Amino acid sequence: MDTTQLLKGVLDVAVLAVIKDEDGYGYDIVRRLRAAGIDEVGDASVYGTLRRLYSAGMLTSYVVPSDDGPHRKYYGMNAEGRRMLAEHRTSWEQFAGVMSGLLGETTKRAARVRVIGEKA
């Protein structure tokens, strides 16, 4: 299955998670997400998400000028962002538990079918 669809629902949380400990600028955050294994996300989606989270009051933002190039816009967490991340973590764990249980069983059943099929 295309994980892009899955990602849409959780990109907010993923972004919050990668800047939880350290502020970052746009492409830096993209790199962190990729390093964490989220490869399919487009950088524009990340920047758009950052802007939306910032508008919703979950992030702080500041501009750092650069001597040798264009300035960078950094994002960092604030209390609201942390609260939101904690909330998401809880609901994610519950949801992931449910999904794992569900998918684990399906996988088993599928495996059994295959076994039977092979025998036949």
Next chain:
Amino acid sequence: MTTTLDVNPAVADFASAVRRSLADLGADTVDELTDGLEADLADKLLDAPSTDAAELGDPTAYAAELRAAAGLGAPPRSTVSENVRSNLADLRTWFTPLTKLPAVTALSSFLISVRPVWWVARGWALFFILAGFTVVPQNIWDHPVLAALVLVSVQWGRGRWLPWRWSRGGVIALSIVALLALPFAVSSGIGRLTGNNNAEAYDYVPEGMFLNGEQVTNIFAYGADGEALTDVQLFDQAGNPLDLYGDSAYVWDYMDGERLLVPSDDVSARSGWNVYPLETVRDSAIDDDGWTLDRNARRSPVPPPFESVQQLLGYEAPIEEATETAPEE
């Protein structure tokens, strides 16, 4: 705020294309959404297999992704204007080789330097239309109107005073109108310059009799004795009945709100419009068709401006003779 310091031109181009695609969101949102974009794109290119601009992809799709992720909704559907724009872009590519020709370059640079003349002409042409097709200001208000139109036209030419999104379209439409009116304005102006008589021959010549520009509506005659005369028949030097209203189509003339001046009915076989002073009837004496005068309508004399005027010099009243002869008759 955007910095263009040491930005890879491909990155700068891409970033401005993205901003253009987002322009409908308003400058503040675009700034907020794309602040630091150049730095991010530069980093992206560093990570990419090559620093080729193609690595950045399509700026329109990029902008759409940015917009969607920021929860700002889809761009407004303006397929017509997009089509027009892309057709214009196609045309431009077609004509690009032509624009490289030395003659075309020379001509276009010449035209660019005389653009201010066109701006003034455009303002004047718009005045020509507004002022009822006259190139020269006729009354006191025409001067400021002409000045304002020329000023506005020049400001438009300079890219100023275009407050709305559709302003440019409006200016283009007005320019076309002005361009169409310009030949007429020029020929009217030339007519005025080369011969006033010629120009005036085309002017409307009002019918009837005018005194210092005012229509003469009635005539009051006084005899040598200074007393008002009635039923005076007047003719001009050629023997034409002196009709104050000329051959105008209208027969009845309103003297005031409810009374109409009418011709004398004591004249046979021709109009009684040259018998003065003209009398009046109530407007109800005219049929609903507006043409037929009730023959029996009561006519009232119009009060003369003066009860009587000075007697002529050397006038001798024939009163004594009259009183003497009266008893004999």
